Structures are given as C-alpha cells and as structure tokens.
Amino acid sequence: MLDQFALSQAFGLLFSSFDPWIWVIPGLLIGLVFGSIPGLQISMAMAVFLPVTFGMDFLQAMLFLTAIFTGGAYGGGVTAILMNIPGSSSSIATAFDGYPMARQGKHNEALGLGLAASVVGSFIGYILLLLLIGPMAALVLKIGPMEMVVVVLWGLTLIATLNDGSVAKGLFAGFLGLLLSQIGMSTTGIMRTTVGNPHLLDGIPAVPAMIGIFAASELLRLRGSSYLVTDEAQRDISLRKILTGVAETFRYPAVLLRGSLIGAGIGAIPGVGSSVANLVSYGEARRTSRTPEAFGKGAPEGVIAAESANSSSEGGSMTALLALGIPGGAATAVLLAAFSFHNIIGGPSFIRNQTDVVYSIILGNLGQVLLLAVVGLLMLRVLGMVVRVPLAYLVPSVLAMCAWGGYGITGTIAGPLTVAAFALLGWLMRRNAYPVAATVIGLLLGRMMEGELVRTLQISNNQPMTYLLERPIALVLAIAMLAVLVGAPSLKALRARKARRAGQ
Amino acid sequence: MSARLSASHAAFLGIVLAITGFILWSALSASTSLNNLIVVAPAALLLGVLALCIVVAALRSPDADPAPAGALGDLLLLAGFGIFCYALTHVGFDVATFVFVWAGIVMSGGRSLWVPPLYAAIFSLALVKGFGSLFPYPMLTLVL
Structure with missing residues (x-):
C-alpha cells in the first residue's frame, strides 16, 4: 500500500532543512483570520496569497497554501461557535450545538471540542489519503451523477430532523431553500425567475444568503442583551477550560471516528466536499445518539461530528487533486493553479513518477495539523475575546462586516442586498420557530441536486431506477442510506416495544 | 385567527407562498419539460401542502402563537x-x-x-x- 522508498525520500525532503516549514505558521494564521471573518472565503485567501508562492519551491508553496486551507477550515468553526455565524458552508452544523454551548457560558469548552475534533479529523483524513490514495483515485473515477444524487439526498435528509417542535416547520424551511435555489438559469439553460435582473442569472448567491439568514437575523435577536455570555463570571477565556473541552472530545471516540470517515469519504467526491460532509456527519451523530433530544441545545457530540467531518474532508478533497489532477472545489482549484506555476501536472503520472513529492505533501499536512493544535490554542485566546465585547458595539459592527462580506463575494450590490433580504427572511423565520439552517441546506444543495438529477435522467434515458441497479456504488450508498433512515429507527422502535412487553 | 396565528407568522407564510407561486409560474412559463420542473414542481407543491398543515395546526392549537417582544x-x-x-x-x-x-x-x-x-x-x-x-x-x- 505504501512505497517505503518514496516514503523515506519524503521524510528527507521535509526534514533535511527547515525551509518547507517556514511558511506553515503564517499560512495557518492567515487561514484562521480569513476563515473567521464572514464573507472572506478560504479560497479567496489562497488566491490572494497565490502570487507570494512564485518565489517558493514547489513543496514550500504547497505547504503554505494547504496551511491556509487547514487554518481556514477551523477558523470558520470559531465564529460559528461564538456568534452563530458559520465562516463558510462547511461550518453550518458546527453552529447548531457550538453556539448554544457558547450562550450557556461554555464557549471555552466548545472551542476546545472544535479544535480537538478538527485536529483529529484532519489527521485521520490525511492518514487515509496517505494509505489509500491509489485505490481512492480509482473509486473517485467511478462516481457519477447517480452516486452524487444519493449523497446529496443523504445531506438533505438532515432537514427533517432540524426542528424538534414541528417537523412540518423544518420541512417547510428546507423546501423553501430548495425552491429558492431554483432561481436563475437552470442546468439545461432555461431562464427562471430572473425578473430581468442580470444578478439573478446564476441564481441567489448562496454565501451572502447564508450570512444574512444566519448572522444578521441572529444579531438582531441579540440586540436586547448586553453580552454574548450573560453571566459575567463565565466571560473569561480560560486555557484550562479549553483543554477540558479538548479532553472531552475523546470521550466520544465513535462520533469522532465516524465523523472523520464520513468527511474523508464525502470530501473525496469532486464538487460535493465539506459543505455536505458536516451535515451528513451531524445528522448521523444525532440519529445514532442515545440523547438525540440534546442536539441543537449544546450537545458536545454535535460540535465533534461537524468539525471532525469538515476537517477530514480536506484530506479527501486532496485525493482527486493529487491522483487525478481534478480540483474538487474552489480551494483545490487554487492549489491546481500553484501546480501549474511550478510546471507540475497532477494525475496518475504525478503519483507514479513523483511519489516522494506526493508523500511529502501529505506528511507535511500531517505536521501542519499538529501545528494547528498549538497555533489554534494560542489564537483561541484572542478570538474568544469577542464574548467580552458589549453587544451594543458588536451587533452593528458584525452586521456591517456581513454586508461587506456579501460585497466581497459578488463584487456587486447584489451581495449586500442579498444579505439584507435574507436577514429579513431569517428574522421572520426565527420569530416563528422555523429552523433557518434547513433553508440554507436546501439553498446549498438544491442546485447541485437538480444538476445531478437531470444528468442521471439523461444518462439513464429517463429510467433512473433501472440505471441505479447497474451502479453498484450508488446502490450500496442508497441501501446504506435507507438502512440508516428507516431500518435503524424501526429496529429501535421494535426493541422498545419488546422491552415494554417484557416489562408488562 | 389572528390570536392563534400571529401577524408575523401570517406575513411569513404569505410572503413564502407568494414567492412560491411566482417561481412556479415563472418556471412553467419558461418550459414545462421534466428537466426544468424536476425540483421546482415537487418543492412548490410540498410547500403549499405544508403551509396548509401549519395553518391548520396553528388554528387548532389551544395556545396562541407567542409573540416575541421588540x-x-x-x-x-x-x-x-x-x-x-x-x-x-x-x-x-x-x-x-x-x-x-x-x-x-x-x-x-x-x-x-x-x-x-x-x-x-x-x-x-x-x-x-x-x-x-x-x-x-x-x-x-x-x-x-
């Protein structure tokens, strides 16, 4: 499975001098800052700093850019926990339980949980990449639209579980997101609901919409309070409590491992990645938990499941890049650009001829993950200060940053206006107990769902069920999904009934 | 009715249903092919059914919608x-x-x-x- 000779050469490349590591810590810090500011995307940070890599050698450039990637993935989780503002779509599920923990004064523990889950998740993701890059590359090539439909459906099933009070409201919010995702040019080139506005040709910009519906509506709700954490005694930034959170992560080894495996698996599918992985992982953690009713109210398992999955998906997303030369998302596309700057072409020949370089990139990322643990711990003390800022100052400041973030993504007035429109929608939804997260999930996955469904129909000549039987991976995924969604609850209900009868 | 279905709840449902109707009408006017309506039509239909369920549940509920202040x-x-x-x-x-x-x-x-x-x-x-x-x-x- 591992080429021993190439592995020893990789160690030589990495550790014979300090040069490859010089830019790792600055990269992690840049990623943490960009990831934690709503509207500043990790891919944007990588693109902004891409020209800096011209003067570096290839390995140095790769480690610098992937350090931004690694830091950014965790940075998005920090604001999700502290302010209910996911820095990116990959941190949506982190906010579900991280933010309630912060509001209860457990922000230190939640940040510790997130950091440890991120570090372990990334580590597992890269270990899997190191061991399985060959076979995984072959598997990725067999993923077609039918398989994507099943994965996206799996992500969408989370919608139904997001509202404890009323399933109807959860589904209503989710279908609203799905419907809104259909605005703009369809997959087959048909114009829908653009009302003559060119900004709507590509549909509603998902990230500004997410910022508006999550952040702006939450900030309005906070307006009446004085601080994020009401109890003054709990407003401190305590390294001891953060470390308690770190230690608590390891009390849930099954959640941690399952989240990491889901993240690595889904992350390897080009175009799906961490935005789906964190949702699927969160949904599975909730479904299999002994206390599902605690989810959404500050359950540590929720933070662990989401953060381990979005971090391990980073290793997964590198599979397609290294083994096939296909970028799975915007961040890996920037890495591909760095490949071309250094006259390197990813793909099977790259793995075959330059195995040592491939291994050194993966091993370098493993080293980065360990450095993230240290840098993250130090930075958390600074980032956590937000709980000490009076809300009278924090609310308008972050609202202003949300609008700026919307502009930073679209470059036009459409971004800030989308933030404002979705802020109103989110405010109305929160006032009436509708889960805004379900709308965001629908909005993010709806367009992907439509594209994959249409492709499946075209490939299968409008016979999707017959086609499903010819696709072993899709079939296995579909059976696994049905087993998890229908089989597990039925089995649980059956056992409960048997136990009741035995009790009588 | 207004006591059980608060004004903001009624406004929210009204806005969503109006948007739903417009998106469905716009998609149907653009093309009635399966590829064009594969997500729009079922989502719009389910939104209508769910809105009805939510309104009926709210009207049948003995408690009025709590109206948050501010x-x-x-x-x-x-x-x-x-x-x-x-x-x-x-x-x-x-x-x-x-x-x-x-x-x-x-x-x-x-x-x-x-x-x-x-x-x-x-x-x-x-x-x-x-x-x-x-x-x-x-x-x-x-x-x-």
Missing part, C-alpha cells in the same frame, strides 16, 4: 441595515459604514456621546484599509 426596534434596525447595504455602492463604503455603525450602537443602547462616533470612525477606517484592501473589486469611498 419587533419595532428589530424592524427599525433591519430597515437601517437595508438602507446601509444599498448605500455602500451608492454613497461610499466609508461614510455608509460610519453612519450605520454609529446609529446601530445608539439604537442598541450605546449611551455615551463621544464613544460611539469615535468607535464608528476607527472601525470604518480599519475596514476600508484592512478588509477593503483584500477585495479584488473596485470599492467606492467618499472620504477615505
């Missing part, structure tokens, strides 16, 4: 936020941010006379010179 203040800040978003590219990022942050602090309970404008000025300067310098797009400013 709607007027929230709506004022939301309106201010909408104007600020529009003003960014029409007045200038610097001035729009300064005025919005200052007004926002006062509306959120900031009492001091000189701290809010001073904070708003420093914050706007930091955003324009920091955040703004990372934008790959041109950014309109009036003063800075």
